[in-house]
Amino acid sequence: MKKKIITLKDLAKRLNISPSTASRALNDHPDISIETKQKVKDLARNLNYVPNLFAKGFRSHRSNILGVIVPNITHYFTTTLIRGILEEANLQGYKVIISESNNDVKKQTEMLNTMLQFGVDGVLMSISKMTKDVDDILKVLNTVPLILFDKASNKIPCTQVVINEEEAAFNAVEHLINIGKKRIAIIKETEYSFTSEKRYHGYLRALKENNIPLDNKIVLSVEDISMHQGKRMTNILLSLKEKPDAIFAITDSAAIGVIKTLKKLSIKIPEDIAVVGFSNSTNSQIIEPKLTTIDQPGQKIGSTAVKQIIEEINSTNQINVNKTIEIKTNLIIRDSSFKI
Amino acid sequence: MKKKIITLKDLAKRLNISPSTASRALNDHPDISIETKQKVKDLARNLNYVPNLFAKGFRSHRSNILGVIVPNITHYFTTTLIRGILEEANLQGYKVIISESNNDVKKQTEMLNTMLQFGVDGVLMSISKMTKDVDDILKVLNTVPLILFDKASNKIPCTQVVINEEEAAFNAVEHLINIGKKRIAIIKETEYSFTSEKRYHGYLRALKENNIPLDNKIVLSVEDISMHQGKRMTNILLSLKEKPDAIFAITDSAAIGVIKTLKKLSIKIPEDIAVVGFSNSTNSQIIEPKLTTIDQPGQKIGSTAVKQIIEEINSTNQINVNKTIEIKTNLIIRDSSFKI
DNA sequence: CTGAAAGCGCTTACAG
DNA sequence: CTGAAAGCGCTTACAG
Numbered sequence: 001m002k003k004k005i006i007t008l009k010d011l012a013k014r015l016n017i018s019p020s021t022a023s024r025a026l027n028d029h030p031d032i033s034i035e036t037k038q039k040v041k042d043l044a045r046n047l048n049y050v051p052n053l054f055a056k057g058f059r060s061h062r063s064n065i066l067g068v069i070v071p072n073i074t075h076y077f078t079t080t081l082i083r084g085i086l087e088e089a090n091l092q093g094y095k096v097i098i099s100e101s102n103n104d105v106k107k108q109t110e111m112l113n114t115m116l117q118f119g120v121d122g123v124l125m126s127i128s129k130m131t132k133d134v135d136d137i138l139k140v141l142n143t144v145p146l147i148l149f150d151k152a153s154n155k156i157p158c159t160q161v162v163i164n165e166e167e168a169a170f171n172a173v174e175h176l177i178n179i180g181k182k183r184i185a186i187i188k189e190t191e192y193s194f195t196s197e198k199r200y201h202g203y204l205r206a207l208k209e210n211n212i213p214l215d216n217k218i219v220l221s222v223e224d225i226s227m228h229q230g231k232r233m234t235n236i237l238l239s240l241k242e243k244p245d246a247i248f249a250i251t252d253s254a255a256i257g258v259i260k261t262l263k264k265l266s267i268k269i270p271e272d273i274a275v276v277g278f279s280n281s282t283n284s285q286i287i288e289p290k291l292t293t294i295d296q297p298g299q300k301i302g303s304t305a306v307k308q309i310i311e312e313i314n315s316t317n318q319i320n321v322n323k324t325i326e327i328k329t330n331l332i333i334r335d336s337s338f339k340i
Numbered sequence: 341m342k343k344k345i346i347t348l349k350d351l352a353k354r355l356n357i358s359p360s361t362a363s364r365a366l367n368d369h370p371d372i373s374i375e376t377k378q379k380v381k382d383l384a385r386n387l388n389y390v391p392n393l394f395a396k397g398f399r400s401h402r403s404n405i406l407g408v409i410v411p412n413i414t415h416y417f418t419t420t421l422i423r424g425i426l427e428e429a430n431l432q433g434y435k436v437i438i439s440e441s442n443n444d445v446k447k448q449t450e451m452l453n454t455m456l457q458f459g460v461d462g463v464l465m466s467i468s469k470m471t472k473d474v475d476d477i478l479k480v481l482n483t484v485p486l487i488l489f490d491k492a493s494n495k496i497p498c499t500q501v502v503i504n505e506e507e508a509a510f511n512a513v514e515h516l517i518n519i520g521k522k523r524i525a526i527i528k529e530t531e532y533s534f535t536s537e538k539r540y541h542g543y544l545r546a547l548k549e550n551n552i553p554l555d556n557k558i559v560l561s562v563e564d565i566s567m568h569q570g571k572r573m574t575n576i577l578l579s580l581k582e583k584p585d586a587i588f589a590i591t592d593s594a595a596i597g598v599i600k601t602l603k604k605l606s607i608k609i610p611e612d613i614a615v616v617g618f619s620n621s622t623n624s625q626i627i628e629p630k631l632t633t634i635d636q637p638g639q640k641i642g643s644t645a646v647k648q649i650i651e652e653i654n655s656t657n658q659i660n661v662n663k664t665i666e667i668k669t670n671l672i673i674r675d676s677s678f679k680i
Numbered sequence: 681c682t683g684a685a686a687g688c689g690c691t692t693a694c695a696g
Numbered sequence: 697c698t699g700a701a702a703g704c705g706c707t708t709a710c711a712g
Contacts, residue, residue, distance in 0.1 A: 019705090019706080020682075020684080021683070023708090024707085051457075052459070054394060055705035056705080060688090073419050076416070090454075096438060097436065098422075098436060286623045359699090360699060361698055376698085394688090397690095398690075398705075399690045399692090399703085400691070
C-alpha cells in the first residue's frame with residue numbers, strides 16, 4: 001500500500017488558495033498574512049506534508065547536502081570529527097555524504113568530482129597525505145565552498161579548521177623537559193605530511209626555548225607511521241651510543257609500538273625512557289603503562305567546520321575566505337611520562 | 341569566475357538534434373543509432389558535461405543516495421561496516437548519507453524520517469538497542485526498501501544481513517571447553533539486545549552439547565556493556581564461592597575490563613581464568629595478554645547489505661523480501677585463552 | 681496580500 | 697531512428 005504523497009498543490013487546493021501562496025506561507029514570506037500562514041501550516045502538519053527536497057533543491061540550486069571526504073574512516077579520531085560534523089549538520093537541517101579517499105590522491109579527486117555531481121552545497125575535506133598537486137582541489141573552489149579540516153594545506157586558499165599542532169607538540173615536549181628529560185627523540189613522518197611538519201616545528205621550538213641542542217640522530221622520519229614503525233624506530237634508537245631518555249611519537253599508534261618494544265626489553269617507562277603520543281586514541285588508555293598523549297577535540301573541529309561552511313554557503317559575497325581557525329588541544333598526562 | 345554549466349539542451353543545440361535524442365543517446369536507449377550515440381557521447385566528454393542529478397532524480401524519483409543509520413559511529417567495528425558500504429556504493433554509483441542514532445530510539449525515528457525526506461532510494465540500518473517498539477520502522481517499509489545489518493530484529497519483516505552470532509558464540513565457548521575449562525562464566529546484555537540473546541544461545545548450546553550444567557550464578561547481564569562493567573562483573577564473579585575458570589564476555593571492551601581486573605589481582609590468564617571477547621577490536625591486540633576474540637568481517641557485511649538493497653531497489657515486484665543473510669565469523673585465538 | 685505563469689534540467693509516452 | 701510536448705514539485709519575478 002503506497003501512501004499518497006501530499007504536494008504543495010494538494011494543500012493549496014484544499015484551502016482554495018494558489019500554490020504560490022501556499023509556498024510562501026510555508027516559507028514565512030513577509031507578504032503573507034498571519035492567518036493564511038497559520039492555515040497552511042496547520043494543514044501541512046495535519047496531512048503530514050513533506051516538502052520534496054528534490055524539487056526544492058532543483059529549483060533553488062540548493063541541496064542541503066554537504067560532502068565530507070576523509071582519508072580513513074576507521075581511525076577513532078576521524079570518527080569523532082565525523083560525529084561533530086553530523087551533529088552540527090543535523091541541527092542546521094543539512095545531510096552529509098561521506099567518502100573515504102584511502103589516502104589515494106586519485107581517488108580523492110574522483111570523490112571530489114562525484115560530490116559536485118551530486119549537487120552538494122559545500123565540501124569539507126581532510127586531505128590525503130602525499131597530496132602534492134593541489135590543482136584538482138583548486139578547481140572545486142570555483143564551484144562550491146570548500147573547507148579543509150584536520151589535515152589541511154596552506155597551498156589551498158580556503159578556510160582551514162585545524163588544531164594548534166605546533167603548540168600541542170611544543171607542550172608535549174616541554175612536559176618531557178619539565179619532568180627532567182634531556183635527550184628527547186621524535187618519531188615523525190616525512191616532510192610531505194603537513195601535520196607532521198607542524199608538530200616537528202613545535203618539537204624544535206621546545207628544544208630551542210629550553211636550550212637543548214638538536215641532535216638529528218634522534219630525529220626519525222618514516223613514510224607510513226604505524227605501530228610497526230614505532231617498534232622499528234625504537235630498536236634503532238636503542239642501538240645508538242647515546243640513547244634517548246624520552247620518545248615523542250607524533251601518533252599514538254607509533255607510541256604504542258614504542259611502549260611495546262621497551263617493555264619487551266624490560267626498559268622502565270617512564271624512569272628510563274618516557275613516552276608521549278598524539279591523539280588520545282582509545283588504545284592509549286588500554287596500553288600499560290597508559291600513554292601520555294594529546295587530546296584533540298574532534299567533535300569541536302567537526303562542528304566548527306560545519307558552522308563555517310554553512311556561513312560561507314549563505315554569504316553573498318564571493319570573496320574567497322582564507323582564514324585558519326585553530327582549535328586548542330589538551331595534554332593528557334598519564335603513566336608513560338609520570339610516575340605516581 | 342563561475343564556469344558555465346553545460347546542460348543537455350546545450351549539447352543538443354550544438355549537434356542540431358533534440359534534447360530528447362541527446363538524453364536517449366547518453367542513456368544508451370536502443371532506439372538511437374550508434375553514430376548519434378557516439379556523437380553525443382563524444383561532445384559530452386569534450387564539454388565535460390555533468391548530468392544534473394537533481395533534475396534527473398526529480399524526474400525519475402531516484403536519487404542514487406542510500407541512507408545509513410548506525411547507533412554509534414565511533415566504534416571500530418562500525419567503521420568497518422561503513423567502509424564496506426561506501427566501497428560497494430561507490431562501485432554502483434550510489435552515494436551514502438550517514439546518521440548516528442546514538443542508541444536513542446526517538447532520534448532513530450527522526451533520522452529515518454529525514455532520510456526519506458531527502459529522497460534516499462533505500463535505507464540500511466543497524467538498530468539502536470532498546471528498540472522495543474518497531475512501528476515507526478515498519479512505516480518506512482511502505483515507502484522505500486529497508487535492510488537491517490549487524491544489529492537486526494526479527495520483528496521487522498525485511499532483509500537482514502548479520503553475522504552468525506549464535507554459532508560464533510558457540511565456537512568461542514567450545515574453544516574454552518576444548519582447552520579444558522569447565523566452569524565458564526558469561527557477561528552479556530539484558531534480553532532487549534537481540535545480538536546478546538543470540539550469543540547467549542550459542543553459549544547455552546555449547547554447554548549442553550558438552551554436558552556441562554548451566555549455573556545461573558555465573559550468567560551475568562548488564563544493561564550497558566562496557567569496560568567498566570567488565571571490571572564490575574569480574575569482581576562479582578571472583579567473590580563467588582565457586583569461581584569460574586573462564587569468562588566469555590560478549591564484547592571486547594567488557595573482556596578488556598575483565599583482563600585488567602584479573603591482572604590487578606595477579607590472577608593468571610589463561611591458566612587460572614581464560615578470557616574470550618567478541619569483535620576483534622583494535623584494542624584486543626593492544627591489551628596484554630592479547631585477547632582471544634571473534635573477528636566479524638565488517639566490510640563484507642556492509643558490501644553485502646548494499647548489494648542486497650540495490651537489488652531490491654531495482655526489483656519491480658513489490659513483495660517484501662524477508663530473508664536473513666548470515667556472514668561467517670572467525671575465532672581468533674590469542675594469549676588470553678592459549679598459552680604458547 | 682494573493683495569483684498566474686514561467687522555468688529549473690531532465691525523461692518519456694506519443695506521434696511520426 | 698528522431699522530435700515536440702508534457703510534466704516531475706517547487707519558487708519567484710511580475711502583475712494586480
